[in-house]
Amino acid sequence: MSIPTEIDSHEIDLVYLVANTPAFLYKHLRHNNSVQWMAAKFSIDELCRIYQELRTPSGRNNFPVSLSYAVITALSLKEYSVVSEVLRGLPVEGLDWGRIFLDIVLSQSIPTSQTVLTIPPRSAKSSRLDIATSTSDVIITRERR
């Protein structure tokens, strides 16, 4: 396995080096361009395979520990209802902040609000979509903590 050029592992290493707390590490990795690229590029299964490879003896020797945290963070950017069980089951032995980092990831990834958009059926007389203007209609939002 080689690191794609889209991943700036030096930037990830830097964040890991200066992190005094796992909360700081997660906060900065979430906004890291390389991590966001990984979350967009790879599926959950692909990220899990990458993670497993990073945690093998060969992976630990050839790749920085910080990349494992980056992959966990990329997973956390996926749909929570789908990825939460995956995250809970991730093996974290050998990661100095493994369990605590996962606890932080899981606690901060839970959606805090969800509402439902109700769209009325298109009027047969109208050639355009009638936009609901009633205040009782709301828009789907999903906020992360």
Place this chain on the structure above:
Amino acid sequence: MNTITSSLAANSSAIVLHTRKGTDIDNFQTTELSAYDIKAAQELKKKYSMAEFRTNFIPIYNCHGMTFASRRTAVFEGTEVRQILSEDEYEEIPLQQVSPGDVIIYVDERGDIEHSGVVISKPAPPLNVPLVVSKWGKGPEVLHSAYYSPYSVSDIHFYRITK
């Protein structure tokens, strides 16, 4: 030396660490330092060229370990730092009264304590910014302006023990 195996971190141990009132403080000592860490530290020096790096990379303690545990171990949860500030009876000091030896605490936008250090010089004109010594994660101890570091500077506090 009392050492116990930390349940919180792999490849590490913890020491017995208490607040003044006897409350346990979670901590761990790690000796892991990879070639990647060392390379990252070189990048750090280039990025913060106005700071003075006074030590090599010492992974066994972090900023809170330097500030509150005599460089013996790493304290890695902001809640533990708040416990120390409270139970060791630190008092907050306004910037205008800051003097060498005071503790500086960096708080992020979520209210998490992400960094700490020790003031080494008073704020002086024209910028009124104190000089600080702090430990940057697993990296070196650094002498730097209080607002020149990898940490959030939007909410900084100063503390002193007065009794």
